[in-house]
Amino acid sequence: MALLSTLKKLLSSDSRKSPATTAAPSSLRGAPPSTVSAPPPAPSVALSLTLPDISVTPSTHGYDTVPASRPITLGPPELYPGAASPDMSQPVTAEWLQFSARLFGLQRLKDSAPHPLESALLHRLQTRTGAQWSELLPRLPAVLPQLMSLMRRENLSSRALVDVLSRDPSLVGELMRVANSALYRPEREITDLASAVLVLGHEGLNQVVMRVTMRPIYSQAQGRYSRQAGTLLWDLGERAGLAAMRLAPPGDERFAAYLAGLSSQVGLMGLLRVLDTLPVGQRPALDREGLHRQLVPLSAGWSSLIVAHWGFPSRVVDALVARPGQPGQSAEVAVLAQVVRAAGAVALRHLMQPGLQASQLGDWSLAQRRAYEALEQRFNSDAAPDAIPAG
Template identity: 35%
Template sequence: MSFWAKLFGGAAPAPGVRMAPTATRAVPLPLEPETAAQGLPAAAVEDRFFRFVFSLPASADIAPSEREQQALQRLDDICGGDRYDVRSLPRMPTVLPQLLRALKNDDLNGAKLAELIGRDPVLVGEIMRVIGSVAYRVVQPITSLQHAIVLLGQVGLRQVVSMHVMKPILLANAGMFGQVAGQRLWDHAERCAHAAVYLSKGLCDPFEAHLAGLVSNTGIGAVARALDKELSGALAVYTPQFIASVARIAAELTLQAARYWELPPNVLEALAERGTATLPMSQVLHAANLAAMVELMSEHQTIERDAVIEGEGAGRFTPLQLARCRQDLRRQFASNEQTYGNIQ
């Protein structure tokens, strides 16, 4: 079992709550034209996104069933508040926290970075792969890791390092939901990180915003695994209240994981303010998260691309700024060929 597979499981799932089987495509949830014109509440977008990720059917806005309430109570007993045993989470390999700290130091030279990175062969391979892509094609061949680091630049290197940490987590087997859900979580994480950088200009550190966007939904897989392993019975209907409660618990787990991984204080504050969004980075993360959800779902034709989201700007961004952010996401993710050195 790989180092990161311990978080979301690698073995066959234990008997538990059986949710809808993962399909290759989420069940479309068409918008009513007047709803799109008037604006969707952010909570409705998040509900649609959760169902999209896990291929859950739509549900009427009715009170949770007794079985749902029992499942939520059990889930809260396991994962709510600070009750989740963070010691069961894998720690980052030693080199990665060191690199994250080093990359905040503008005076650190390429030789020192190459020394740190050279301790992680997988990260070395990822850097060489990225530097060999079309975006970094150069006349002279890359002769060393240090040469690649200098060419990639500190900003591009920050992205490679942070994605090297998060991509295996989100692509890991998320219990009963499998690889499709993991891929969708990763696709959202990429878009959320990109949108967070776009919106961070003049408000907060772009790298910290990028990192906050990447980790923003890491707790979802852990919650899915808990549902799979610990709960008994079967749920045929998933009401919006049930989905919202599961999402809240997942957000708490995301914050616990971020603390355990010793992510930067500003990232922790943004994750802790998820429901209020008063700090600049919290507002950036709120808007980026919703923009990424809409863009990803629109790519799969489960929501209208130009859907208006109530409160998307978090009191900070104008409709024009948000529209430009979405347009930038479309340009960036128009093809499957992703590059790393595009943060300004």
């Protein structure tokens, strides 16, 4: 019931606006096709809202090219690339350039002249709709839209929840496995779905459902690029979701933050699938740094379009492309966007440089240090729990 209650609250405001399956990010609605995934840049103004012990500071790396073999200078937490405007008024950091090179199996990116095919590729990417992006990715399990539909009903019972969950065998198997894991230490073996739902509780159920739902987006890859990099993107997205939940204010916002972080990399996954479908003669050279400086920030808009098409809550959709100081931005979207940016910096640092000590994390806030430590416990400890510790 906790999952139903959470999703119901997340979706209740959306259902009064417009159908979720046709929603688009507020920053993208009404945009002409040529700019649909490139929201207008906003002034570089620091977000004035206050979050619990979170500070997001622009990186000092700037536009420097850093070879993959050179250690990264640890400084303030970088802005998540979704916060970078397409005109590069906020730079893509050296750490992200290293990740981007790794994503394509490159040792480093080159500072070379633009390739003649780059403009055609960028035009092709920027004119895609949410439906066209979604067609490139595996379909979401049927259980997720059914759950979202249930959220709009009144007087839901736990029996109805169990009935819907039971229709997805892979989800049932994962729920049972986690409920019987060392993390929950049940007094007796859990053998039925209703008991597993009770044992997992609110956040445990949320995490398992969304993890099982989203992981095939990255793992069911067939082409050269998506097969090579899908696991890496999943590793980053999962870390971003867990870190965002850790950094979010208490209550239902924790699940919205988890959902936003977890889905933050689907745009890059869509990019890989586009590249998979292009004939070799239509692909530009992918080792040029300048191209990656354009692709990385644009991918946030593609992620937003995809999750809007999937029917995700509107504030999750908008948070993926929100900028500090953006006109007309609601307070809840601004807070959620700040959480996602901070979580993205933590997730990227942990993926690229696991095992760091607190003293090596620069001037990060206490909350971000603890989020990094939680990721270290989740992914690198011997126990390897199935859910991140609560914040």
